[in-house]
Amino acid sequence: MIWAQHEIRLSPSERGFHLITRQVIDALPELREVRVGLLHLLIQHTSASLALNENASPDVRRDFEAWSDQAVPERARYWTHTAEGPDDMPAHIKAALFGPTLTLPVSQGRLALGSWQGIYLCEHRNSGGARSLVATVCGEPG
Amino acid sequence: MIWAQHEIRLSPSERGFHLITRQVIDALPELREVRVGLLHLLIQHTSASLALNENASPDVRRDFEAWSDQAVPERARYWTHTAEGPDDMPAHIKAALFGPTLTLPVSQGRLALGSWQGIYLCEHRNSGGARSLVATVCGEPG
Amino acid sequence: MIWAQHEIRLSPSERGFHLITRQVIDALPELREVRVGLLHLLIQHTSASLALNENASPDVRRDFEAWSDQAVPERARYWTHTAEGPDDMPAHIKAALFGPTLTLPVSQGRLALGSWQGIYLCEHRNSGGARSLVATVCGEPG
Numbered sequence: 260m261i262w263a264q265h266e267i268r269l270s271p272s273e274r275g276f277h278l279i280t281r282q283v284i285d286a287l288p289e290l291r292e293v294r295v296g297l298l299h300l301l302i303q304h305t306s307a308s309l310a311l312n313e314n315a316s317p318d319v320r321r322d323f324e325a326w327s328d329q330a331v332p333e334r335a336r337y338w339t340h341t342a343e344g345p346d347d348m349p350a351h352i353k354a355a356l357f358g359p360t361l362t363l364p365v366s367q368g369r370l371a372l373g374s375w376q377g378i379y380l381c382e383h384r385n386s387g388g389a390r391s392l393v394a395t396v397c398g399e400p401g
Numbered sequence: 402m403i404w405a406q407h408e409i410r411l412s413p414s415e416r417g418f419h420l421i422t423r424q425v426i427d428a429l430p431e432l433r434e435v436r437v438g439l440l441h442l443l444i445q446h447t448s449a450s451l452a453l454n455e456n457a458s459p460d461v462r463r464d465f466e467a468w469s470d471q472a473v474p475e476r477a478r479y480w481t482h483t484a485e486g487p488d489d490m491p492a493h494i495k496a497a498l499f500g501p502t503l504t505l506p507v508s509q510g511r512l513a514l515g516s517w518q519g520i521y522l523c524e525h526r527n528s529g530g531a532r533s534l535v536a537t538v539c540g541e542p543g
Numbered sequence: 544m545i546w547a548q549h550e551i552r553l554s555p556s557e558r559g560f561h562l563i564t565r566q567v568i569d570a571l572p573e574l575r576e577v578r579v580g581l582l583h584l585l586i587q588h589t590s591a592s593l594a595l596n597e598n599a600s601p602d603v604r605r606d607f608e609a610w611s612d613q614a615v616p617e618r619a620r621y622w623t624h625t626a627e628g629p630d631d632m633p634a635h636i637k638a639a640l641f642g643p644t645l646t647l648p649v650s651q652g653r654l655a656l657g658s659w660q661g662i663y664l665c666e667h668r669n670s671g672g673a674r675s676l677v678a679t680v681c682g683e684p685g
Contacts, residue, residue, distance in 0.1 A: 260402055260544055260683075262578075262579045262580070262682065262683040263579070264579045264648065264650055264655075294404075295404040295405070295406045295537065296404070296537075296539075297441055297539070299581055299646055299648060301647065301648050301655070301656075302657075303655075303656065303657030303658075303660065304657055304659070304660075305595075305596045305597045305657070305659050305660055310497045311447075311497070311501045311502075312447045312493055312496065312497050313447045313493055316482055318481045318482035319482050319490065319493055321481060321482075322479065322480055322481055322482050322490050322493075322494075323493070323494065323497070325479035325480070325481075326473065326477075326479065326494050329477075329479060330472065330473075330614065331610065331614075335610075335613075337606065337609035337610065337613060338606055338609070339602045339605060339606055339609075340600055340602035340603050340605075340606050348603065348606050351596055351597055351603055351606075351607070352606075352607065352610050354596065355594045355595070355596050355607070355641055356498060356640060356641075357497055357498075358500065358642065359595045359660070360595075360645070360646055360647070361502070362441055362502055362504050362646050363443060363502070364406065364441060364443050364535045364537045366406060366535070371406075371443070371445075371535045372443075372445065373444075373445030373446050373447070373533070374445075375446070375447050376445065376446075376447055376501070391657070393648045393650070393655045395579065395580075395581060395648045397539075397580075397581070397681075398404065399402075399404040402544055436546075437546040437547070437548045437679065438546065438679075438681075439583055439679060439681070452639045453589075453639070453643045453644075454589045454635055454638065454639050455589045455635055458624055460623045460624035461624045461632065461635055463623060463624075464621065464622055464623055464624050464632050464635075464636075465635070465636065465639070467621035467622070467623075468615065468619075468621065468636050471619075471621060472614065472615075498640060499639055499640075500642065503644070504583055504644055504646050505585065505644070506548065506583060506585050506677045508548055508677070513548075513585070513587075513677045514585075514587065515586075515587030515588050515589070515675070516587075517588070517589050518587065518588075518589055518643070539681075540546065541544070541546040
C-alpha cells in the first residue's frame with residue numbers, strides 16, 4: 260500500500276480559471292508507482308477552488324469566469340461581509356460552489372481522466388497571491 | 402485491503418437528471434466484500450456530472466433541470482464558446498457545479514447512504530451520447 | 544493501515560451555515576493515530592449539505608445564506624415539487640450545489656486544513672431536525 264503526501268505551491272495567478280494538470284502530476288512522482296488508487300487534492304484557502312473541466316479551449320475558461328461573476332455579483336445589496344473588498348465575499352461563495360477538493364482515480368501509474376478533462380485552479384480574488392495544495396496519493400503498487 | 406477499479410458504461414440518456422444507483426451497485430461485486438471502505442466515482446466527461454439527491458420523486462429531478470436551465474441560461478450575452486451549440490457552454494458550467502466525482506462510504510458490504518439518497522447522472526447536453534464512469538472501490542475486507 | 548467509521552449525530556440547527564469542525568474532530572479519536580491519510584464525511588440527507596469555508600467571521604456564514612436564498616428562490620414559477628413546503632425543493636438544489644460529502648487530508652494526526660478553513664453544516668430547511676454524518680477515516684499509522 261502506497262501513501263504519500265506533498266504540499267504543492269502555486270505561484271500567484273490572475274483572477275480566473277487556469278489549467279494546472281501538468282504542474283500537479285509533475286509534483287507527484289509516486290503516481291507512477293500506483294496500479295489502482297486515488298489522488299486527493301485540497302486547496303488550503305477559502306477564496307480559490309479546484310474544478311475539473313475542458314482542457315482545450317481558453318474560451319471555456321473565460322466563460323467560467325463570466326458566468327461566475329454574473330451568478331455571484333460584487334456589490335449586491337445582501338452582502339454584509341464587505342471589509343476585505345468587493346471581490347472577497349463573492350470569492351468565498353464561488354470557492355464553495357466549485358469546491359476546495361478533487362478526488363481523482365489513478366490507474367496504471369496515471370490519472371484516469373477523460374480525454375478532455377483538466378484540473379483547474381479557480382482564482383476568485385483579484386490578488387489572491389500564492390496558493391497551497393495538499394496532495395495525498397494512496398493506492399496499490401503496480 | 403481491497404482495491405478494485407471498473408469502467409461503467411452508461412448508455413445515452415436524454416438531457417436531465419437520472420437515477421443510476423442500482424446500475425452502479427450491480428457493476429461492483431467487490432462492494433459486498435468491504436467491511437469499511439469508500440467508493441469513488443468519476444464521470445470522464447466535461448458536460449455531464451454526478452450528484453447525490455432525492456431518490457423517490459421524479460418531480461425533484463425535473464426541478465433540478467428547471468433550476469439549472471434558469472441559473473445557467475443558453476444564449477446569454479457573455480458566452481464566447483458557442484461553436485459547439487447553445488447547450489455546450491452551459492453544460493460545462495453545470496457539470497462543474499454539480500461536480501464530476503462522488504465519494505461514498507461503504508459499510509458492511511453496502512453503500513452507507515441515507516434512506517432518501519440516490520446517485521444521479523446529470524446529463525447536461527441535448528445529445529450527450531454514452532458516458533463512462535471510472536469506479537474505484539477500496540476498503541478493509543469483512 | 545487504519546480504517547475506522549463512525550456515525551456522528553448533529554442535533555437540530557436553524558436554517559443557515561454552522562461551523563462543526565470541533566464537533567467532527569472530537570468524534571474521531573482515530574484521527575490522532577494517522578500519519579498520512581484521509582477523512583471522508585457524508586451527510587445522509589438530501590436537504591442539508593457540507594462545505595469548507597471561512598472559519599472566523601459570522602458575517603461570511605450569514606452571506607452564504609443570503610446568496611443561497613437569492614440564487615435558489617422559494618416560490619419560483621418553475622418548481623413542481625411543492626408538496627413538502629416552499630423551502631423543500633430549494634433545499635434539494637442547495638444541498639447538491641454545496642455537496643453532501645467532504646474528503647479532507649490528514650497529516651500527523653490532524654486535519655491538514657488551511658488556517659481559515661472550517662467545516663460547515665449547511666442546513667437548508669426551516670426545520671431540518673437532527674442530521675447524521677458517516678465519517679470514514681483511513682490512513683497509515685504514525
